[in-house]
Amino acid sequence: MAWLTTHLKTLFASKKPKNPPKRKPPTREEKGKFRATDDDDNAASPNYNIQSSPKRSNSNRSSSTNSSDITDSDLLPIIHYEELHLIPQILTQYPAFYLVGHPLPRPPLPQAKQILTSPDSVKRSLIHPRKSTVRGYNHAKPSGREWWDYTPDNGGTLLTLDDESFRHVTREYFEKSIALLQKICGEFNTTYTENGDKRMVVPTEVMNDIGFSTMRYLRYSPTILERPNVPKVEPPVASSSSSSHSASSSSSKPKEDGYSLPRMEAHTDHGVLTLMTATEPSGLYVWDRNGKIFSAPPIENTVLVIAGDLMSHFTALEGKSIIDDGKHAIGEGTVLPTVHAVVLPKGGAERYSVAVFLRPKRDMVVSKHRVRKESGEIVEQDMTFGRWAEEKGQIRGRRCWMVGQERLSGGQEL
Ligand SMILES: O=C(O)CCC(=O)C(=O)O
Numbered sequence: 001m002a003w004l005t006t007h008l009k010t011l012f013a014s015k016k017p018k019n020p021p022k023r024k025p026p027t028r029e030e031k032g033k034f035r036a037t038d039d040d041d042n043a044a045s046p047n048y049n050i051q052s053s054p055k056r057s058n059s060n061r062s063s064s065t066n067s068s069d070i071t072d073s074d075l076l077p078i079i080h081y082e083e084l085h086l087i088p089q090i091l092t093q094y095p096a097f098y099l100v101g102h103p104l105p106r107p108p109l110p111q112a113k114q115i116l117t118s119p120d121s122v123k124r125s126l127i128h129p130r131k132s133t134v135r136g137y138n139h140a141k142p143s144g145r146e147w148w149d150y151t152p153d154n155g156g157t158l159l160t161l162d163d164e165s166f167r168h169v170t171r172e173y174f175e176k177s178i179a180l181l182q183k184i185c186g187e188f189n190t191t192y193t194e195n196g197d198k199r200m201v202v203p204t205e206v207m208n209d210i211g212f213s214t215m216r217y218l219r220y221s222p223t224i225l226e227r228p229n230v231p232k233v234e235p236p237v238a239s240s241s242s243s244s245h246s247a248s249s250s251s252s253k254p255k256e257d258g259y260s261l262p263r264m265e266a267h268t269d270h271g272v273l274t275l276m277t278a279t280e281p282s283g284l285y286v287w288d289r290n291g292k293i294f295s296a297p298p299i300e301n302t303v304l305v306i307a308g309d310l311m312s313h314f315t316a317l318e319g320k321s322i323i324d325d326g327k328h329a330i331g332e333g334t335v336l337p338t339v340h341a342v343v344l345p346k347g348g349a350e351r352y353s354v355a356v357f358l359r360p361k362r363d364m365v366v367s368k369h370r371v372r373k374e375s376g377e378i379v380e381q382d383m384t385f386g387r388w389a390e391e392k393g394q395i396r397g398r399r400c401w402m403v404g405q406e407r408l409s410g411g412q413e414l
């Protein structure tokens, strides 16, 4: 811990108190221009400039979640591309941040719409031969959601549309986003120190190789929930009660309560970092380490960045492992994986989103795992990224492993 405390003192503490006073929400005039530090500090160090997100109206917030504790002061920071060095500290304080001034092209939201509104026959042809949920087309109809994962191998020519422009835009956004996320990882390696020397928290292979990274196009829509192919169950012949009729006659329709809105259950992503962008209506929420919820609607010209499980693993206390030591591996410089969920507001609109996941190869060894054999002997076994992610999916409550919200578990397979 000493290495980080000392380093953070040098880098940040003179500019920002350890427990900063709660920020006041910006006034309309300050919209998008609020500074988290006072101006004297900024005069000494003009680079330390965190903008809060512009004030948002309540109409952006879903009325369908229990988000009454979301107030206007719950704003995620906006970081400028020229200030990437702030990100390691920001991610220990906030569950997500918006990045502005970045070199990415326009987000491929029209391409997300194009592929996810293709005829069913086309979608069927894009399903992975081994039904991978992270390559090609998939759907989760009970959640009102469908998605398509880009396959970077073969230059992005597999399980994709026969459309040159679609392929070009998709590939370009993926490659530039991965390069951006890798650059952000580089900032972690210049921020963390050990005995005065820089500590490589993110392995070189993550920064030099696309590994098992992918990009996902998602569509959330009430029309997906309708499941038109599910045969309608006729109500049993009523004896005396008329209520049984009304209950079963709605079986092929989405229920009108909050749980039948298009959604993605709360989860953390397996990888290192995820970059996201979406259309309105938003419905994206992120949790901080104290369980506080932030609404994360799309903001023009920005992308949202969150941390995945592996970032916690990389930034765990030196000599400790999240996998073996659990919470004892968490220090003040440990970035926790961002718990996030999507719940579409009522009203029937569709939402499209794009998520780019920076992940290493599945066979990357993330830990020497200590296991006890039947004889009682303790041996070391390699824990690979792929196996770790798979185990997480099998353990109830682990999809949001830091929060342990079993109620909300769900999410994606790797
Ligand atoms: O649709 C979104 O904005 C989030 C998608 C997501 O969290 C995921 O695919 O892991």
Ligand SMILES: [Fe+2]
Pocket: 267, 268, 269, 340
């Ligand atoms: Fe996610």
